[in-house]
Amino acid sequence: MPSSLIEKSNHIVLIAHENPDADSLGSASAFYSYLLRTQKKITFYCVSPTIHTHLSFIPWVDKIINRFPMDADLAISFDCGSFGRLGVDYEGKLINFDHHISNDQYGTLNCIDTSAMSTTQVIYEWFIGQDIKINGKMANALYAGLMDDTKCFRDPRCTLKIFSMAHRLLELGANHEECVNGLYNSKTLASLRLQGEMLKRMTLVLDGQLALFEVDQELLAFTGASLGDCKAVLDEAVTLKIVSVALLLAVRKKGGISLSLRSDGAVNASAMMQRFQGGGHHDRAGAKVMDKPLAQIREEMIGYIKEELE
Ligand SMILES: [Mn+2]
Structure with a gap:
């Protein structure tokens, strides 16, 4: 007790x-x-x-x-x-x-x-x-x-x-x-600017079911925003009717890649992040990967998501 x-x-x-x-x-x-x-x-x-x-x-x-x-x-x-x-x-x-x-x-x-x-x-x-x-x-x-x-x-x-x-x-x-x-009413200008930049660079893959975002330290420095500010954009992306899953791959300041995943229920976000020793909830989860390059994580994730959506 x-x-x-x-x-x-x-x-x-x-x-x-x-x-x-x-x-x-x-x-x-x-x-x-x-x-x-x-x-x-x-x-x-x-x-x-x-x-x-x-x-x-x-x-x-x-x-x-x-x-x-x-x-x-x-x-x-x-x-x-x-x-x-x-x-x-x-x-x-x-x-x-x-x-x-x-x-x-x-x-x-x-x-x-x-x-x-x-x-x-x-x-x-x-x-x-x-x-x-x-x-x-x-x-x-x-x-x-x-x-x-x-x-x-x-x-x-x-x-x-x-x-x-x-x-x-x-x-x-x-x-x-x-x-x-x-x-909700205390956003910073930097986070809004970051959201704008991220939405501009968003790519839709898997017939638009997956919204993919990639952020590096350069973009964070350019907007003045922090890594935590990126996550709000994922929630926005999932509100698109065709999008079921939103994925963020961000290069961390201290090295490694930070993964954040949002799902409207079509895939189990937590189970997917557990493949990378992360975790969370069915609809939102994350992980930190230190030993794989971004491009490899991207390909692996697209594969996993494709498999689950089919
Ligand atoms: Mn909680």
Whole structure:
């Protein structure tokens, strides 16, 4: 039980994954608020040295440090599908809260619900089950994660249960306006310029079913955008009626190729990325490949996608 592990610990580290999104940060944030009620020492950790400023509306994000505390006796990871995503070689007790279908159960205790739309849903349901009171700060953090992972409730799998959770979180003090503004009305000019350039260079293959994007460091430098900004374009590409799959191959600054895949359901994105030791969800997944050139990955991916679409 997570509660007995928590009870026995003195210094608990909450871990958001590298380049964290609102779901990872929101889950850890809500947990941070909850743990403040205990007499424990708490650290909010993330390996990425800078967090996107548009996510600073999530409570406690200002507490994040990127140095892992040596005296921690329990770590809790949020929304991290694999151990590598934690960004630290921690060998102690670990609770793994997640909803990724590809989660490889690296925790001492694994609290994974792959049917949940967000990790904040897993945390929300755990709080409810434990009779833990959810205050306004916690509600806002949980709502932000749900909003982000459902693409502002546009995901076709949003059911009555999701809207009931959203309703309840709003009653508890979540701020819809703040979350919409933080997540959707805070684009940078650089990211819009990048999107324009990427759409110009997009190629359609496999009879237009696959939208292919390739990004190098030159394009990022030219637009001033970051690798994370590229992913929004993939979501746009999948909204094209003929496109079922969108693939991004990006040359990483530190070497290797970063793969991001979006699917409208025609292919299993997570399974496909697992071929490259990555993972994610049915509709969106990613991987990092260090040992193959871009052209080879492109050919392999087109082959895999073609096979699945047939
Ligand atoms: Mn998530």
